[in-house]
Amino acid sequence: MKRSTAAFIAMSALFVSLLISAHCLERVGVANIYSTKIYSGGLSIAITAWEPVEERVGTIILIHGVLASKEMMYPLASDLARAGWRVILVDQMGHGGTEGQYILSTKDLEDSVRALGKILNQTKGYRKAIINYLKDILAPNESIVFGGHSLGAFLAMVLAGEVQKDLNVLATIAIAPPYFPGIVNSSTPRNLLICLGKHDEFIGLDIAKMYLNPTNPVVIKPGRLYGSFSNGTARMIFVSELSDHLLEPYDPKIISKVLEWIDNARGVKGVRHVALGTLIAEFKALAGLIGIAIVALIPPIVSSKLGMISGGKRFPAIEYAKTTIVVSIVVWPLLTVVLLAGFLSGMVTIAGRTGYVV
Structure with missing residues (x-):
């Protein structure tokens, strides 16, 4: 397993864990x-x-x-x-x-x-x-x-x-x-x-x-x-x-x-009282940051996999190249924008926690 694939799997697991933890904590006592x-x-x-x-x-x-x-x-x-x-x-x-x-x-x-x-x-x-x-x-x-x-x-x-x-x-x-x-x-x-x-x-x-x-x-x-x-x-x-x-x-x-x-x-x-609401928002912010890193790994992993399917060449065959272009140029930026928006909305809580002022 390549390092990029292993990193993708590990970060995906952490991403899901943080979101589940935030969701569960948010509903404690609610x-x-x-x-x-x-x-x-x-x-x-x-x-x-x-x-x-x-x-x-x-x-x-x-x-x-x-x-x-x-x-x-x-x-x-x-x-x-x-x-x-x-x-x-x-x-x-x-x-x-x-x-x-x-x-x-x-x-x-x-x-x-x-x-x-x-x-x-x-x-x-x-x-x-x-x-x-x-x-x-x-x-x-x-x-x-x-x-x-x-x-x-x-x-x-x-x-x-x-x-x-x-x-x-x-x-x-x-x-x-x-x-x-x-x-x-x-x-x-x-x-x-x-x-x-x-x-x-x-x-x-x-x-x-x-x-x-x-x-x-x-x-x-x-x-x-x-x-x-x-x-x-x-x-x-x-x-x-x-x-x-x-x-x-x-x-x-x-x-x-x-x-x-x-x-x-x-x-x-x-x-x-412990301000759990701030901690929950920090979990969401961290998940957003990890999500951006996950999305950034998608193009090289997809290109590598498609290249293997097409015979192990450096670049995939034409029929797979179209898919790679769509993923790299269209899907990837859109996902990045969505995750970045979630990340920025949560980052304000981390800034408040640490004393950093934007």
């Missing part, structure tokens, strides 16, 4: 994962729900950021489900499987407050659909947590404030939220945790501090608890040194802090 759509005023909104194996302690809504999809929140969702939460992942307007779009002018984009104001107005129907859906599925007095990343964090804070009087909002998780005045005060939304990556290119610590003290933000200290969980006024800014804006939803330190914060809001102490 009873069911299903996708559906909710409708409101002609708007179709895509959601994915993660149901826990353990007795449900509450429901968490997670909303992703701009130019992403709900799948970006999978690492956090899987860990929350293992902790006993039903997690509802929602695609934003014009993202993933959700219809609609944000309509913003160049002038709007030059003024973040103006842009967020327009988004606030344009998402009225979207937010109403989510609120109505929650009222339908929540058990009486069931605890609910709103969370999100970037623009999704902004929407999560708005939603939490809108339903605070009608639903049992336990806490609010805002990962790198853009600043918009007036949506946060000392008691709204309840038990607010703001998380940031130290290397975030868009949302700096000074912006996050504005949410806790807009008149004198310099007095706010990261990692310090302000207010109290008992009356819903708890506030904190947590900064992880591992990530930038893109990597924050994959950051194991941020995920662990979110789990700890929600436990504190419930009055649960001393529970140690």
